[in-house]
Amino acid sequence: MLQSNSMNIIPVIICGGAGTRLWPVSREAFPKPLLKLADGQSLLQKTFLRALNVSKSDEVVIVTNRDTYFLTKDECVEVESNVSRLGFVLEPMARNTAAAIGVAAEVVREQHGPDAIMLVMPADHLIEDEDAFGAAVQHAARSAQEGRLVTFGIRPTAPETGFGYIEYDQAPIEGAEAVHKVMRFVEKPELNVARELVADGRHLWNAGMFCFTAETLLAELEQYAPGVAGPAADAVRTSKRSTSDDGYAVELDAAQFRNAEDISIDYAVMERSDNVNVVPCQMGWSDIGSWQSISDLTPADNRGNRIHGEAELHDVDGCFVRSDERVIGMVGVRDLLVVDTADALLIAARDRAQDVKQIVAKLKKANHDAYRLHRTVHRPWGTYTVLEEGVRFKMKRIVVKPGASLSLQMHHHRSEHWIVVSGCADIVNGDKLISLQPNESTYIPAGHKHRLINPGVMDLVLIEVQCGEYLGEDDIVRFEDVYGRAPAA
Amino acid sequence: MLQSNSMNIIPVIICGGAGTRLWPVSREAFPKPLLKLADGQSLLQKTFLRALNVSKSDEVVIVTNRDTYFLTKDECVEVESNVSRLGFVLEPMARNTAAAIGVAAEVVREQHGPDAIMLVMPADHLIEDEDAFGAAVQHAARSAQEGRLVTFGIRPTAPETGFGYIEYDQAPIEGAEAVHKVMRFVEKPELNVARELVADGRHLWNAGMFCFTAETLLAELEQYAPGVAGPAADAVRTSKRSTSDDGYAVELDAAQFRNAEDISIDYAVMERSDNVNVVPCQMGWSDIGSWQSISDLTPADNRGNRIHGEAELHDVDGCFVRSDERVIGMVGVRDLLVVDTADALLIAARDRAQDVKQIVAKLKKANHDAYRLHRTVHRPWGTYTVLEEGVRFKMKRIVVKPGASLSLQMHHHRSEHWIVVSGCADIVNGDKLISLQPNESTYIPAGHKHRLINPGVMDLVLIEVQCGEYLGEDDIVRFEDVYGRAPAA
CATH class of the missing domain: 2.60.120.10 (Jelly Rolls)
Known part of the structure; x- marks a missing residue:
């Protein structure tokens, strides 16, 4: 265990997730990681604190759009002002996860050498069991140290059709009790297929978290996705740098980064490489994909209602309400998701939470400010x-x-x-x-x-x-x- | 007909109706008569224009709370600035319809003599067929001239449980083809009773509109409700008067008016007197009792939705939406009434429109501003x-x-x-x-x-x-x- 404790793990937080299913709170200029949960902490803040827990050096690298740089930094400093090194990699435009992870790997290799272990975490997920997470990270990091690509697979609890699945070899790889060979990736399945995948016990949810050394990732990226690797390297090489007491910022060169292929890390590398392994986990993971999943985080009252804000209910059951400013009166309704903001309101059937993105698509098409900006x-x-x-x-x-x-x-x-x-x-x-x-x-x-x-x-x-x-x-x-x-x- | 055209009919508009079922638009300080319909006119304005149509002298008397005096006057002047005499009787507090009609009768008798015919109209009802209304008023006025109390009965179109019913003699009274003797008043019935009342053809809805001379009403009030008649007369006698180019105002004396019995004109006089007659009418009458009845006034689109304001709908059916300022996104819901205002929002099941008053009761109990004031x-x-x-x-x-x-x-x-x-x-x-x-x-x-x-x-x-x-x-x-x-x- 001494060896594992001395491993140099650099957490890399990927700030993305348009969160269109979390409209009207999530918007283009106020993305999903900034969404605050009932305890007042945003998903980003929770991810940041989780990252600090596994980083021995108090260093965290955050990849985000340059428009949300200050907002993101403020969020981090608000929950932990005593960070020694907070590194920002600033994207001039979105180019999907392969490019985001690629530029982060270039920066980590430059700062810490090729053997530095990256722990890649999306900024918009929730993990309730921090201990289980920490243990999984240790297992993953040891395998990463040996040159493997490691992903984290969540043991499924329901036949979700919104996630990809990972089929894995039931026997662990040699010398690593908790790490298994990935057999194949399964794209988001139909419901009947999802039911089979959950039932057979050989499949895990793909949580979009990864562990590898900077060198391993960059070599795989070079081999399987040169259209990402080249522009990522160029964008970091010609970036603008700034440093401050609490860290540094790497502002990627737009002319170079623009050329990076728009592809996910799963498609670009994980599904193509035969060097991919998985740590099966049970750690209270949620991708906070919809208002339904946020509703699930709040205990219900005896009629199944979950209320944040001021509401008067008369014969109402199974509703989730979130209102910042206004009083909401509800009469004789059930199983609704109601989310109220200063300039826009959502009313959705509980079982249609996934379709909120349709509203955002319509607002975007109509060029309505409410898809993009808050008041x-x-x-x-x-x-x-x-x-x-x-x-x-x-x-x-x-x-x-x-x-x-x-x-x-x-x-x-x-x-x-x-x-x-x-x-x-x-x-x-x-x-x-x-x-x-x-x-x-x-x-x-x-x-x-x-x-x-x-x-x-x-x-x-x-x-x-x-x-x-x-x-x-x-x-x-x-x-x-x-x-x-x-x-x- | 020459005789009828020369009758001196003074329309008396009674501004009341808390309109708690029309929350959050109706509030204590913004009562139901001020509610604007889709064409931009308020119920009060429509009633006022209807009153001018039947008044030969362009005089209209309006009984209202003194707190809403200027608001009420502005509403009237906005739709018809060329009124020669607009009389206001201002109540210092609410004392139900018997007292309101009693003070109006005192003022009308004083201004126009005992034989002046009063046409009493609630300010918060809608009548679509103005010609039918005008004809009914002529019939009623002729009987009123002969010293009768006349009420207006609406031929029922559904077994409504929210109205009182009037049973009437099928044969008209002597010499008046359209006026019938009232046999009895029936209080708001249970549904099965309402079904029988509608089926037997001998019952009408009680629309709360009346016609009588000032003298007839005051005599009946003196006989059957002296606890109303005395204080009403005193409150007018000791009132403060003001006149202007376009009319006058009678500010009732609070110390006197306070003593008036709090009772409806139906209980106080109509159910006790044997001098009560009714004109059966079909004139597109609605009491605009709930958001459901307002919804009914708007044509639906091909999915049964009625939208006033900015809304994006995805798989939504049978919903009524009224929003002044904000965009509303709705997903996978049906048969909802949604009414949005600057500081409060209502979401109700369409078939529960009557229960909106429960929300108001709860807000009032909690002493919440949103039951009383608008922003x-x-x-x-x-x-x-x-x-x-x-x-x-x-x-x-x-x-x-x-x-x-x-x-x-x-x-x-x-x-x-x-x-x-x-x-x-x-x-x-x-x-x-x-x-x-x-x-x-x-x-x-x-x-x-x-x-x-x-x-x-x-x-x-x-x-x-x-x-x-x-x-x-x-x-x-x-x-x-x-x-x-x-x-x-």
Whole structure:
């Protein structure tokens, strides 16, 4: 066991999952890993803490889209601020899991050498039995050390048609009690096939988690998916790097990464290689694939209802309700999933949870904002929430994090009235620098350069009333930006 | 017919109906008559236009709670500004229909003499066939002229258990082809009884509409319900009067009106008197008793859905949806009533529409604002909408009608930032009088006397950000108020 404890395991979290079945909470600009469960922790935060548990070096690598970089980092720091090395690999666009894992492997090999063991974890899954998970990881890591590709297979508890299955050799491989040879991968089956797979005891759910050394993965990728391996290597080689006290960021080169083949790691490598093994697990795993699975996480009351938020029920059974702001009255209904947000509402039959993605597809086709954005939009410096839009005016609540600063900017078409309601603000307004306390205000005329800074140690909350003929977010000229969003001179 | 055309019929609209089955649109401070149908007209407006059609003198008397006076008047003027005499009888508290009709009769007798014919109409019913209604009114008025109490009976189309029934003599009374003697009133029946009543052809629905002279009603009220008649007469005698170009208002004396017995006109007079007659009618009458009956007013699409607002449906049948602001996604559900408002949402099974009142009862018991108020609150001068409340701040959108003015007022605990976004404002701020145009702002410190006036001819829209330790609506000292809301000196 001493050997296993000294293994250098680098957790790699793949932040993906559009989560279209979790609309309206999950959206394109607020993906599934950010979804908060009833205990207040997001799936990403839970995955991050799980990753820290298995990493001896307190290092975690996170692959995510660059648009959600700050949001993702904030989430991690919120649950554990004492991380020594937090590595970000930032994708300029989505290119599926083979490319995401490929660039992570390049970065891990560069930072820790070819024999570093990667533990690849999706950011949007839940694992309840951390001990069982830890034990499985140790078994997988020992095999990975010997040059194997190892995947994790969940012992099925129901004939799920939403997962792929793994058929495995019943006898463990030589010298490794818990690791088995993979015989074949089975794509998402029809229900009758799924029933057979569950019954025969020789099949596991494919959980999308993997363990291998950086070198092993890159060699297999080179052999079976050169269309991924080449662009991944190039994108890392020509990436922009930044480092800070708590880690580093690798911003992949868009021109190179764009060329990577859009293919999953399963298709690209796992189904083609004969070096694939599996650790069968029972660890309370869930992919949180739908509102039904989120509902399952909450104990029901004596009528089978699960309520988060304010609801009055009259003769209601078997319903799941999640409402942040509004009171919901329900009468004489059963087996519904109801999810309420500031600008969109879902009402679905419990047994149709998988079809919520159809709504998102329709909204996307109609180019409706509600498939993409929430009313509250996250920015590197904090958030803004559109409270009201009318003819020639728009109102926002702006929250600026302590020490954060918006860009020095100017709008051609709109003036802005700013009123501080909490915290304190330093404001550049044309040629002047002013400081505002709660209940103080200033006016930024159109055409004036301005900047908003929170010099304090608590959140700055500010109400902004915009007036003008054109109030689009694209009427902004950035002069300086600490987050690199100003155009190059 | 010449005689009938010259009859002096005074329509009396009784504005009541809590409309608890039409929550969340109907609320205590926004009662059922104000509910707007798909064509944009409220039930009150439709009743008002119907009343004008039968009134030869363009006079209409409206009995309503004094809290909804301006709201009710605005509704009427919005659909017909050219009314010569609009009379309001303002109740300080609700005392049921006998008292409401009693005070109206006192006012009508005073204004038009004892023989004036009153046509009493609830403000929250719908009548589709105006011609049939007009004909029935002529028949009723002729009998009323002869000193009879006349009610209107709707030929039943279904065994409704939500209405009372009227049994009538099949032979018309002497000399009046369409008027019949009432044999008895039947209270809301059980379903099996209702089936018998509908089948036997001798029963009509009690529509709560009446016709009689002021003198006849007052005499019957004096005889059968002196506990109503006395206080009603006293409350009118000691009322406060006001007149304007377009009519008058009678503000009943609260100390007197409070003593009136709380009883319906049916119990108080109709079921006791032997002078009661009925005009059987078929005129597309509906009491708009529930969301089901509102749903019935809209044509369904080919899957039986009726949608008002923005909704994406996937495999949905037989649903009624009403949403003002938000997009609603629905999956795999059927036969639901969904009504969405800014701060509350209803989801009910279509066949349980009657039980929506149970939700209201629960909210009322919990003292929840959503049973009483909307997010937008109506005032004599316009409306305000609370857009956001936070720690030590509150934001409102304030809309002031052309020429209207808020009271001269002062707050102890809050300061206010005002930003004009549309229209123009004259503002008293301490000792100063200032004028603001769109995109201009002012600041009202706590303790400063201030007043907001719209001197223009279009709505003034203003954003108010309140800051302070206490932001309750009761922190207001009124010095002068054109609507009589300032305390007497």
